[in-house]
Amino acid sequence: MSMHGVRPKMLGFVSEEVSAWLVALVALVAGGLLTAFLALATYELYQQQLRQRFELLASERYSRIEERFEDQVQRLDGLRRFFVFATEITLEEFNGYARPLLHRTQAYSWAPRVPGPARQAFEQRATQVLGRPYEIQQLTDDGSLRVSPARPIYYPVLFTQALKLLRQPLGLDLLSQALRQDTLQRAAKPGSMAVSAPLNLTDVEPAYARGILMAAPVFAPHDPDPQPRGYVMAVISMRQLMAEGLPNAAQDNLVVRIRDLSGPDSQHEVLFQSDNRGASSTLAASHLLHLADHDYQLDIRPSLAFMQANRSSAVPAVVFLGGLLSVLLSALLFSLFSQRQRALTLVEQRTGELRISEQSLRDTHNQLRSxxxxxxxxxxxxxxxxxxxxxxxxxxxxxxxxxxxxxxxxxxxxxxxxxxxxxxxxxxxxxxxxxxxxxxxxxxxxxxxxxxxxxxxxxxxxxxxxxxxxxxxxxxxxxxxxxxxxxxxxxxxVTERKRVHEALAARDRLLDKLSAEVPGGIYQFRLRLDGSSCFTYASEGLRDIYEIELELLRQDATAVFERIHPDDLLRVRTSIRHSADHLTPWREEYRVLLPLAGQRWVRGEATPEPEEDGSTLWHGYLTDISDLKRVEEELRALSVTDSLTGIHNRRYFQERLKVELERAQRDNQDLAIIMLDIDHFKRINDQFGHAVGDHVLRSLCQRISQRLRRTDVFCRLGGEEFMVLCPGSNAEQAHSLALELWQGVRSVVVEGVGQVTASFGVAGWRPGEGADALLLRADSGVYAAKQAGRDRVEAELS
The missing domain is CATH 3.30.450.20 (PAS domain)
Incomplete structure (x- = not known):
């Protein structure tokens, strides 16, 4: 009977041609489903990465805003202590102390307590001090000032130092308005500080008119009087506090909003809102900010700039490639199944040939007996x-x-x-x-x-x-x-083979005894041409080094490479391949991650030799050097730390500067440095002794370290010279930081020495500039500061 008469249909119920189309269609549908799954997984990965980037930016922005709030509290508290420890303060003294504090603050004011009977005498004395007519006034509903009526107690503004002087509200009685009066009442206890509800600031530019008033009471030391001598106040515009030093609206990745939490939820006023447009996204972050006794809510959302900068093309690429592969696979399967008809014809031809071969096999069987x-x-x-x-x-x-x-x-x-x-x-x-x-x-x-x-x-x-x-x-x-x-x-x-096996077994027992006395483990390692590998011999020491059973090592060495630290794996594989290709000794130190012992360091050496089948066989040993590496790390830490101050030394600064310069050049990022030199430090050593000088260095390092960001690098170059490396900051931002450091250094008195000052120089990295040129410009800034009288910050020199 012909083969065509008994040939079954494919899939049992359809013709061969239809079956080919059906298989191709199934492959296309399966490929489409797999492509959709991969596209969905790619999209989920993209959303996860996007969420991580946003959370990192939002956390950094929250930290910066929180630092600004804390800075406002510290500055006002410093002004309060200035009044607490002074018996009488003149207008010039107030202006000299308050003017450097006007960073992101509209104004600082002083309002003393004036009893009603002493009003006329106080107004006359204030007129003489200010050199202009002075009257105690109150604020009307339309925002104008008029003479205040008689009251038992007044708190009029006597001194004020504003960022931009339009018309200073001198004489304004803080008790004449409910919001300001409520703020003073909440700040009436020693050491307290209060913030007003949002209000319209008087005599402030319209763009910054909506803000808050922060007040702190001033009590005389050891004075039993329960009422304060007066109040120091900071006038803060939330827009000014937030906008300075932050990216412009076109480049800002975040949309920031600050709401005042006083009052019911429906009346929470927005004190600051970014000018940039927010993106339509579920990403959002909310934090609680504290300023004195007041709480604010910080809401952060991604901007259009953030979404455009983090746009991903992976999903369309996966869809395109998956669809293309599905179509190609369907075409291939259709081609293969279409060729089945030709294959069946070939089978019929082969069957005839096999029948002829059957007789040949019978003859071969007889030959096999012979x-x-x-x-x-x-x-x-x-x-x-x-x-x-x-x-x-x-x-x-x-x-x-x-x-x-x-x-x-x-x-x-x-x-x-x-x-x-x-x-x-x-x-x-x-x-x-x-x-x-x-x-x-x-x-x-x-x-x-x-x-x-x-x-x-x-x-x-x-x-x-x-x-x-x-x-x-x-x-x-x-x-x-x-x-x-x-x-x-x-x-x-097998008599002779038995004798040989017994001799080999005796040799193996002797080798095991000898290897048990060797620290670490000795081994034979074979790498085959197809890339597979195994340990043809492994002593007991390798079980402790890798925490893997020796029998498994003799079968396959894959488990060993799974134990190697991911950061070292490529280097170890490359060194093994190089040793095999050039037949050079293999030496390497690397980390392993063990289930019981954790991370350990291993040192290995081996000598390769080629085999007839093209494989390479190494004879070598491995030993645990974790203790040695631990000592090396401790010595490394000591070599980059200044023993006196505990901060990094010159060597560490040079290493980090080289790394950050390469990163700035490669990624087109900002980089700046701040150099400072303690003024008259030699005089401190000569007058008070080197022990006091050392105390001054440690105290200065402690104060500066508290004001730096986590990413800044603070180092001592030697003697009284210090350096701050600011990755990601330009010269303007570094100058602002230097002003804060300068104020922090000079505002705290060192016990036993008095006021210690320093001269600061700032330099921002310029594209194509090397380390020496950058350091030279910062050093020139310090030199210029000293030539100008010391105790100052010199901006970047052109």
Whole structure:
């Protein structure tokens, strides 16, 4: 019958051509589903990365705003202490102290307490001090000032220092308006500070008119009077406080809003709102800000600039490539199934050829019998069911000393086995199976009943009575009907191989004893041409180094590379490949991550040699050097730390400056440095001694470190010279930071010495500029500050 008459249809119910189209369609649908899944996973990964970037920016912006709020509290508290410890303060003294504080603050004012009977005398004295007519006034509903009526107590503004002087509200009685009066009442206790509800600031530019008033009471030291001497106040415009020093609206990645939390939820006033547009996104962050006794809510959302800068094209690429691959796969499957018809025709041709080969195989079978008889190194013995030998080849004659005529029909297979061994195995099998096993059955039972797939080791007895050790495989012989008609035994002399194995085992035991005394572990490592690897030998020490069983190492070395630290894995693999390619000694130090011991350091050395199959075999050792690495890290930390102040030293600064310059050049980022030199430090050492000088250095370092950001690097270059490295900051931002540091240094008196000042120089990195040029410009700034009288910050020199 022709093959075409019995050929089945593909899939059992459709024709071959339709099946090809159906398989291609299934492949296309499956590819589309997989592409959709990958696109969804890519989109989820993009959203996760976007969320992480936003949270990082929002956290940094919150930290900066929180620092500004805390700075306002510290400045007002400093002004309060200025009044607390002074008996009488003149207008010039007030202006000299308050003017440097006007950074992100509209104005600072002083309002003393004036009893009603002392009003006229106070107004006359204020007129003389200010050099202009002075009257106590109150604020009307339309925002104008008029003479205040008689009251028991007044708190009129006497001194004021404003950022931009339009018309100062001198004489304004703070008790004449409910909001200001409420603020003073909440700040009436010693050490307290209060913030007003949002109000319209008087005599302030319209853009900054909406703000708050922060008041702090001033009590005379050891004065039992329960009422304060007066109040110092800071007039703060939230827009001015937030806008200065932050990115412009076109470049800002965040939309920031600050709301006042006083009053009911529906009346929370927005004190500051970014000018840039917010993006339509679920990303948002909310934080609580504290200013004195008042709480504000900070809301942060991503801007359009943020979303445009973090736009991802991965999802369209995945969809395009996935769809393309799906179409190509469908076309390939259609082509393969369409060729099945041609393949079936070829099968018919091959079937005819196989029939011709069948006869050749019969002839080959007869030839195989002759080949087996010619096997002189292998004894082949066949028996009937009773064990009587029916076949005895030339190899059996040579191995056992019997001729074929002597063995066939006369001897049994049992007669060729050592009687003592045969009886012992019969007893063992009887105990194993729980029934009597005769010696004649013993040599067949174990091999035949367990499948006859493995050779057993037996002691054979020659014709002359001598013995030899052989591997004997006994299998059942079946006829064409599957009936058991006899046995076939194949024997190989293993006497010499047994002796060699025993010698090798003794050598391995000696090697294990020696390797147990060696610190670490010794090994043989083989790398094959296909990239697979294993440890052909591994001492016990490698189990402790990698926490992996030795048997697993001998099979596959993949588990070892999984233990290596991800940051070191590529380097180790590269060094192994280089050693194999050039046959050079391998030496490496790397980290491993162990389940029990955690992270450890390992040092390894090995010598390679090529093998005939193209593999490379290394002989080497591994040892744990974690303790040595720990000592090296401690020495490294000591080498980059200034022992006196505890900050980084010159060496660390030079290393970090090199790294940050490379990063700024590569990523086009800002970078600035601040150099400062303590004024008259030699005079301090000469006058008070070096111990006091050391105390001055430590005190200055502590104050400056508290005012720096986490990303800034503070180092001591030597003596009284210090350096601040500001990654991500330009010269203008570094100058603002230097002003804060300068104020922090000069505003705190060092015990036993008095006021200590410093001269500051600022330099911002310019594209293409090297480290020496940058340091030289900062040093020139310090020199210019000292030439101008010291105790100042010199801006970046052109």
């Amino acid at each position: 080949v087996l008889d010619a096997a002189t190194q292998v004894a082949i013995v066949a028996t009937n069911l009773r064990g009587v030998i029916s076949t005895f080849n030339a190899g059996a004659e040579r191995m056992l000393g019997y001729s074929s005529a002597e063995a066939v029909g006369s001897l049994t297979l049992e007669a060729l086995i050592s009687p003592q061994e045969l009886h012992q195995r019969a007893r063992d099998l009887s105990q194993r199976y729980g029934r009597e096993i005769t010696p004649a059955q013993a040599m067949f039972a174990q091999t035949v009943q367990e499948g006859g797939k493995e050779a057993g080791e037996w002691t054979l007895q020659r014709k002359d009575g001598s013995h030899l050790l052989a591997n004997m495989l006994v299998t059942a012989v079946l006829d064409e009907h599957g009936l058991w008609v006899g046995h076939l035994a194949i024997c190989i002399d």
